[in-house]
Amino acid sequence: MLYKSKVSRWNEDEAWSSLKSDCESKTSVKLQNPFAHFTTILSRHFRHFAPFPSLSPNRSHTKRTEADCSSAPFATRIDAHNPTSTMPAPARSRPLKKDFFSQTFKGQKPVVFSENARPSTIPPHIRHLAWSSTGAALATTSGSKVRIWNPDRPNVKSSQELLGHVGSVEKLVWNPTREGEIATTGNDGTVKLWDVRVGPGAHNKAVPVKEIALGDGGLFLAWSPTGQHLVAGRRDDVIVPIDVRMGAMGNTEDLTIQEGRKLGSAQTNQMAFSNSGREVFATTGEGTVKVLDWPSMTLLHTLNAHTSAAYSVQHSPNGDFVAVGGGDSLVTLWDTTDWVCKHTLSNMTGSIHCLSFSFDGTYICGAHGMDKDGDKGIHVACAQTGETVHTFDTTHIINVLAWHPLRYWLAYAGDTGGVKVIGLGSNL
DSSP states (O other): OGGGSSOSSOOHHHHHHHHHHHHHTTTTSOOSSTTTTHHHHHHHHHHHTOSOGGGSTTOOOOOOOHHHHHHSTTOOOOOTTOTTOOOOOOOOOOOOOGGGHHHHHTTOOOEEEOSSSSOOSSOOOEEEEEEOTTSSOEEEEETTEEEEEBTTBOSGGGSEEEOOOSSOEEEEEEOSSSTTEEEEEETTSEEEEEETTSOOTGGGEEOOSEEEEOSSOEEEEEEOTTSSEEEEEETTSEEEEEEOTTOTTSOGGGOEEOOOEESSSSOEEEEEEOTTSSEEEEEETTSEEEEEETTTOOEEEEEEOOSSOEEEEEEOTTSSEEEEEETTSOEEEEETTTTEEEEEEOOOOSOOOEEEEOTTSSEEEEEOTTOTTOOEEEEEEETTTOOEEEEEEEEEEOOEEEEOSSSSOEEEESSTTSEEEETTTSOO
C-alpha cells in the first residue's frame, strides 16, 4: 500500500502511471466482471491519494509559521471592511488516541452560533453546514439563506449573509482549492456560486456571482478535490456535471454544463468524490453504493451496503475506509484494501443522512437529517475498531454535523440555541 510506505511525499504522476500500466496488463483478459482485477489496483490507488500525506510516519506535526501561512495556497488576508475575512488555518492537531478521547472531551462545553440575541428553546431549522477547506469559516443553511460564520467571532454581527435563493437551500459545499468560494443548491432548481472574499456591502449581505439552472430542484452537491468540477443531483435523480474551472469570478459563459442523466432506475440520494477525485460514490434507494469512474461515470463496482436505502457516503481522509449510512440505522465501514465491510456501527436509531470523519480519519459520527425518528446524542466511533469511544449529549435529534478539517472540533445542528461547535478554541 503506497500510502502506508515510508515516504515523506508522494508522486502523483508516478503512481498514476503505475496504475495505468497495471490496468493495461489486464487488457488481454476478457473479464465478465471488470472489477475482479481492479479491486487490488483501486485499493492501492485510494490509499495513495489520501489528501493528508503529512500524516505519514516520517512527517512530524510541526506548527506552521506566519510566513508559511502567508504563502499557503488557501491562506486569505484580513480585510478590515469584511467582518467575515478569515485568518490562515490553524496548525493540524496531533492525533488523539481513542483511549483518551472520552476523557479529553469530558466537560467540554460547545460554543453556540445563533442568529438571535436570545436563542430560542426551539431548534433552528438548519438543513446543512460545512467548514471551509482550512476550517477558517463555517457555513450554514436555514430556509433560503446561507450564513458564513467566523469561528473566532460567534456573534451574528460578525457573520455574513448570502441571499439569492428563492426556496429552501438543501446543500452547500466549499471549493477545496479556493478558500473563499462556495456553491449552494436548493428547491429553486439552481446552483449558485459565491465568493465570500468579495466585500459583503451593506448590512453584511452578499449576492451570488454566478447562477446555473438545473431544470429541477437541487438535492445534493459534490465538489471534486481539484476544485474543477461540481456534481449536482436533482430531485428527479438526474445527475448534472458542471465544469467550474474558471472559478466563481469567471464569466457564466465559461461554465460547461453537461447534459444530465440518471444512473439507473433507483433513486440517487447522495454523491461524494474519492480523495483522488478519479472516482465518485453514489448512494441509491436500493441500499447499494455505486463506485463510478470520473468523469466518464462508468460503473466500476457496486457495494451492497444496506438492506434499505443508502443515504450518505464519505471516503475517510486517510483513505482507509468508505463509510455508508443507511435507512436501517446502520453505518457500514468498507476497507479500501479488499472492499470488504470491516465494521458495522449499530448504536444509532433512525436513518443516517449525514456522516463525517475527523481530519485524520480516526473517528466517525453520523446524524439523521430531517428524520424525526433518530435518537438524541452524537455517538463517536473509532473507525479502525468500530467501537464507540464517546457520546456527546444533546437535548434534540441532530440532523447535520461536520468535523473541522484540521482539528478535533465538531460542528452540529439540530439542538436548541443554534449551531454548536464542541472543542472550539481549544488546542485539540
